[in-house]
Amino acid sequence: MESEEMAYRYICKQCGSVWYSASSLDTLYKKNCEKCGGELIEFTTTPKLGEILVALGVLNTARLQISLNLQKSLKKKIQIGKILLRLGFVGREDLLKALEIQRKLSFQS
Ligand SMILES: [Zn+2]
Numbered sequence: 001m002e003s004e005e006m007a008y009r010y011i012c013k014q015c016g017s018v019w020y021s022a023s024s025l026d027t028l029y030k031k032n033c034e035k036c037g038g039e040l041i042e043f044t045t046t047p048k049l050g051e052i053l054v055a056l057g058v059l060n061t062a063r064l065q066i067s068l069n070l071q072k073s074l075k076k077k078i079q080i081g082k083i084l085l086r087l088g089f090v091g092r093e094d095l096l097k098a099l100e101i102q103r104k105l106s107f108q109s
Helices: 049-056 061-073 080-087 092-105
Strands: 008-012 018-021 040-043
Touching: 008 092, 018 092, 040 049, 049 061, 049 080, 049 092, 061 080, 080 092
Parallel strands: none
Antiparallel strands: 008 018, 008 040
């Protein structure tokens, strides 16, 4: 595989599978996950954890903002995932799913 960074990346909302395509979602013929038929979300850059959780539909942007503000106000740096979990905004399973997706979407150089 060459120039993988030119491809569009999608994650399945349902099973968290990552798919690559040369075309954007708008022109993609098959808009559902080949594995489970779940809805695909397009990512062109490596998203932040909060963005993935919002895209998955398990977190709303208001709650994400509250958590980010709280994170900023803390003297000690705490991962956003831990804050979300502590506040009860996301479940452990959803958080692990989002972390796995983020890991898959991060290109190793
Ligand atoms: Zn799927």
